Amino acid sequence: MSDIIRVRNLxxxxxxxxxxxxxxxxxxxxxxxxxxxxxxxxxxxDINMSVPAxxxxxxxxxxxxxxxxxxxxxxxxxxxxxxxxxxxxxxxxRLNDRELRDFRQRRMAMVFQKFALLPHRxxxxxxxxxxxxxxxxxxxxxxxxxxxxxxxxxxxxGDLFPNQLSGGxxxxxxxxxxxxxxxxxxxxxEAYSALDPLIRVDMQNMLLDLQKExxxxxxxxxxxxxxxxxxxxxxxxxxEGVINQQGTGEEIVLNPANDYVxxxxxxxxxxxxxxxxxxxxxxxxxxxxxxxxxxTSLQQALRAMGAAGTEIAEVVDGxxxxxxxxxxxxxxxxxx
Numbered sequence: 001m002s003d004i005i006r007v008r009n010l011x012x013x014x015x016x017x018x019x020x021x022x023x024x025x026x027x028x029x030x031x032x033x034x035x036x037x038x039x040x041x042x043x044x045x046d047i048n049m050s051v052p053a054x055x056x057x058x059x060x061x062x063x064x065x066x067x068x069x070x071x072x073x074x075x076x077x078x079x080x081x082x083x084x085x086x087x088x089x090x091x092x093x094r095l096n097d098r099e100l101r102d103f104r105q106r107r108m109a110m111v112f113q114k115f116a117l118l119p120h121r122x123x124x125x126x127x128x129x130x131x132x133x134x135x136x137x138x139x140x141x142x143x144x145x146x147x148x149x150x151x152x153x154x155x156x157x158g159d160l161f162p163n164q165l166s167g168g169x170x171x172x173x174x175x176x177x178x179x180x181x182x183x184x185x186x187x188x189x190e191a192y193s194a195l196d197p198l199i200r201v202d203m204q205n206m207l208l209d210l211q212k213e214x215x216x217x218x219x220x221x222x223x224x225x226x227x228x229x230x231x232x233x234x235x236x237x238x239x240e241g242v243i244n245q246q247g248t249g250e251e252i253v254l255n256p257a258n259d260y261v262x263x264x265x266x267x268x269x270x271x272x273x274x275x276x277x278x279x280x281x282x283x284x285x286x287x288x289x290x291x292x293x294x295x296t297s298l299q300q301a302l303r304a305m306g307a308a309g310t311e312i313a314e315v316v317d318g319x320x321x322x323x324x325x326x327x328x329x330x331x332x333x334x335x336x
Contacts, residue, residue, distance in 0.1 A: 003050040004217045010047035010083035015040030018081045043069045044241045054215035058232030060222050066241035067221045071189050075108045109178035113190035115170045117162040124158035130181035148176040168199035188220045225264050229273050271299035271334045280315040281323030291316045298330045
């Protein structure tokens with residue numbers, strides 16, 4: 001699968017003479033030295049990452065880690081001090097104002113934490129706002145907006161105003177607006193963090209259901225590891241503007257790169273997060289008619305094997321057998 005977004009050697013320094021300090025930072029000047037000696041702030045340092053087309057990349061970290069700064073570089077709401085941001089091979093840092101405006105309108109859409117809805121416009125008008133900027137006719141805007149309003153579960157609410165909706169409903173409007181633009185890249189900055197827990201889970205499930213069909217390329221920002229593990233095909237963990245680890249959820253949970261990452265994952269419910277694909281082959285060759293899909297979680301596998309009264313299961317990907325897994329293998333990994 002080809003990468004649709006690539007970030008290369010990205011550095012962001014905040015301050016009036018930011019460019020003067022790029023070489024010093026690359027040669028080892030610390031964030032503290034840059035701030036105390038020169039009055040500049042290092043926001044991001046040497047960021048290298050890629051996002052395959054049709055996948056969800058989750059960028060996570062605590063407050064101040066640089067995750068929101070990073071996502072705002074991808075659509076150039078913030079300009080980098082140094083480095084490249086490539087979209088389908090085009091370096092967006094080199095686009096002029098007209099090219100950048102067209103790029104934002106047609107290739108990317110953003111969903112914000114604070115909803116960012118226009119209070120004086122109805123739900124339908126908010127959802128169709130991106131199409132208005134593209135010059136689409138009012139009739140077509142209303143038709144297409146109406147389709148997405150229904151898809152996100154807001155049928156009948158198109159003529160209401162944002163202040164007449166709950167927080168969860170407003171976030172659905174924001175998602176519908178992003179999808180109506182037909183952009184192939186979605187940027188979601190802490191999109192669900194302001195929502196109540198149950199509504200948040202509902203929105204996570206909606207995104208995953210839509211993603212199965214739409215195959216958008218999504219960059220999703222969160223400070224919640226459970227959310228990252230649930231949504232992300234891959235996860236990037238930031239700390240003070242530096243990537244500490246990136247990989248699949250299983251790679252990060254099983255092999256944390258350092259103590260900082262380990263502190264994030266130590267309380268993770270492995271049985272819910274890890275799948276049996278990771279364990280395929282641990283039980284050795286065996287003849288069994290009991291099969292489980294490779295995406296089955298360890299927790300689900302234990303329940304299914306217990307109900308079937310079997311100690312060994314074949315791990316399959318469609319009709320292809322990947323190996324076998326044993327009940328005891330699963331238990332051992334869960335209690336590590």
